[in-house]
Amino acid sequence: MHAVISVIGKDRVGILARVSGICAKHQVNVTDVTQSVTENLFAMIMLVDISKCNVPFSRFADELTEAGKEMGVSIHTVHEDIYNSMHHI
Amino acid sequence: MINTDDILETIHMIDDENLDVRTITMGISLLDCIDSDIDKACDKIYDKICNYAGNLVKTGEDISKEYGIPIINKRVSVTPISMVAAACPGKNPVRFALALDRAAKAIGVNFIGGYSALVQKGFAPGDYAVIQSIPEALSRTDLVCSSVNVGTTKAGINMDAVAKMGHIILDTAKATADRNCIGPAKLVVFCNAPEDNPFMAGAFQGPGEPDCEINVGVSGPGVVRTAIKKAGDCDIAEVANIVKKTAFKVTRMGQLVAQEASKRLCVPFGIVDLSLAPTPAVGDSVAHILEEMGLESCGAHGTTACLALLNDAVKKGGIMASSHVGGLSGAFIPVTEDAGMIDAARCGSLSITKLEAMTAVCSVGLDMIAIPGDVPPEIISAIIADEAAIGLVNSKTTAVRLIPAIGKKAGDEISFGGLLGGGPVMEVNRYSPLRFISRGGRFPAPLQSLKN
Numbered sequence: 001m002h003a004v005i006s007v008i009g010k011d012r013v014g015i016l017a018r019v020s021g022i023c024a025k026h027q028v029n030v031t032d033v034t035q036s037v038t039e040n041l042f043a044m045i046m047l048v049d050i051s052k053c054n055v056p057f058s059r060f061a062d063e064l065t066e067a068g069k070e071m072g073v074s075i076h077t078v079h080e081d082i083y084n085s086m087h088h089i
Numbered sequence: 090m091i092n093t094d095d096i097l098e099t100i101h102m103i104d105d106e107n108l109d110v111r112t113i114t115m116g117i118s119l120l121d122c123i124d125s126d127i128d129k130a131c132d133k134i135y136d137k138i139c140n141y142a143g144n145l146v147k148t149g150e151d152i153s154k155e156y157g158i159p160i161i162n163k164r165v166s167v168t169p170i171s172m173v174a175a176a177c178p179g180k181n182p183v184r185f186a187l188a189l190d191r192a193a194k195a196i197g198v199n200f201i202g203g204y205s206a207l208v209q210k211g212f213a214p215g216d217y218a219v220i221q222s223i224p225e226a227l228s229r230t231d232l233v234c235s236s237v238n239v240g241t242t243k244a245g246i247n248m249d250a251v252a253k254m255g256h257i258i259l260d261t262a263k264a265t266a267d268r269n270c271i272g273p274a275k276l277v278v279f280c281n282a283p284e285d286n287p288f289m290a291g292a293f294q295g296p297g298e299p300d301c302e303i304n305v306g307v308s309g310p311g312v313v314r315t316a317i318k319k320a321g322d323c324d325i326a327e328v329a330n331i332v333k334k335t336a337f338k339v340t341r342m343g344q345l346v347a348q349e350a351s352k353r354l355c356v357p358f359g360i361v362d363l364s365l366a367p368t369p370a371v372g373d374s375v376a377h378i379l380e381e382m383g384l385e386s387c388g389a390h391g392t393t394a395c396l397a398l399l400n401d402a403v404k405k406g407g408i409m410a411s412s413h414v415g416g417l418s419g420a421f422i423p424v425t426e427d428a429g430m431i432d433a434a435r436c437g438s439l440s441i442t443k444l445e446a447m448t449a450v451c452s453v454g455l456d457m458i459a460i461p462g463d464v465p466p467e468i469i470s471a472i473i474a475d476e477a478a479i480g481l482v483n484s485k486t487t488a489v490r491l492i493p494a495i496g497k498k499a500g501d502e503i504s505f506g507g508l509l510g511g512g513p514v515m516e517v518n519r520y521s522p523l524r525f526i527s528r529g530g531r532f533p534a535p536l537q538s539l540k541n
Contacts, residue, residue: 058155087098
């Protein structure tokens with residue numbers, strides 16, 4: 001089962017390290033990462049495998065959201081199906 | 090594999106353009122709760138609703154969190170109570186309303202619909218008593234919604250029920266006058282009422298529906314408006330294309346939520362209702378979409394045409410995105426629930442006559458319109474008759490949800506709060522339809538009913 005972690009905000013040192021650190025702590029494997037600047041926004045999208053996640057998904061998502069707040073960026077962690085269903089036929 | 094633009098677009102829709110799933114509504118049949126002992130019947134109703142829908146709110150919240158989509162409302166619709174009340178002649182059906190209200194509060198939903206009667210061809214046992222009791226039922230409960238179907242294209246219009254509903258709407262407003270007349274905001278009079286509608290106040294679980302099912306209503310006026318705005322001065326066919334594409338995405342999201350809710354609750358998936366449902370929030374207005382198409386203000390000449398295009402494109406885009414489409418499916422135009430409509434009504438651009446024309450091409454009807462408290466019941470009935478006639482002839486759902494603002498006159502403001510919003514009291518045509526309404530009887534089914 002995959003989830004998509006999206007990080008949007010102003011760039012700074014250590015965002016990737018912090019997010020991937022939280023993933024590693026919970027046995028969540030990062031399978032793909034892309035980074036781009038759209039509409040003057042720094043955006044990083046991570047595809048992660050959450051099938052071995054050692055905490056409930058909602059807690060994992062909350063932890064990332066909190067980390068995002070501390071770093072001044074917005075982090076969304078949601079199931080990948082939402083994007084697949086909206087953008088692929 | 091990951092398309093950054095797609096993901097950012099979705100996040101932008103949710104965070105900035107109010108994209109949401111408006112409601113997950115669990116339809117529950119109460120036919121097996123019928124009992125000639127009203128106490129037993131009420132107990133069975135309470136137990137069945139709590140048993141079936143006990144996890145509805147939590148499941149909705151879980152899905153919302155995992156998929157990152159706000160799910161605004163979790164609701165329950167039940168079999169029209171008149172069918173249950175028929176077994177208890179001489180008993181006050183308000184007791185059923187109280188049982189529904191208790192059950193709704195126990196499971197944490199924000200509305201429960203189905204204090205209803207279907208009387209398009211005449212009154213069956215239970216129907217008249219339930220209709221008569223609506224003012225008391227809506228004034229003594231908080232979460233119960235009521236609806237009465239007075240006509241269908243197949244059966245014609247029950248003009249006795251139309252005449253009665255004028256009085257019932259007025260009495261309901263009077264009974265809740267101390268609470269900003271909120272009663273009639275929870276009462277809809279339908280023609281061609283759908284049996285699987287997830288939206289309040291008109292939701293009920295029709296007698297042809299299964300024991301239990303999940304129906305989902307999507308929304309997204311803000312997303313559609315932004316997409317049209319981005320396109321600039323393109324021609325009208327391109328506008329329709331943009332609406333279709335957007336409606337497709339929005340509906341796919343609704344379909345995903347519906348399937349997931351159905352799986353987790355072990356309840357069959359019923360339908361997705363492809364609706365553009367506004368809220369009073371900034372950026373969530375259907376009127377603003379019409380204005381974005383090129384009108385100075387909603388209500389201007391051209392509004393009906395723009396709404397027709399919008400309504401049609403929403404359906405065309407949504408239909409392919411869902412395996413089963415139903416309910417009301419189209420653009421809603423509730424005045425007090427739509428920031429753009431409220432402004433248009435305030436500045437005099439939008440009148441009830443224009444709204445009536447708009448209802449011929451939108452999904453429902455005259456919705457959430459506050460009228461002066463001194464409007465006599467026969468005028469309310471005549472407004473219902475006009476709307477029902479539009480539905481009858483066009484084989485579509487139409488409805489009337491008027492709020493007589495007791496003690497207020499045209500131009501005064503009324504506020505209900507929350508999703509029901511608030512807005513100006515709108516004037517009606519005061520010439521009398523009394524003789525027409527007093528005739529009663531059955532308005533014959535139109536030629537359109539003979540399709541066999």
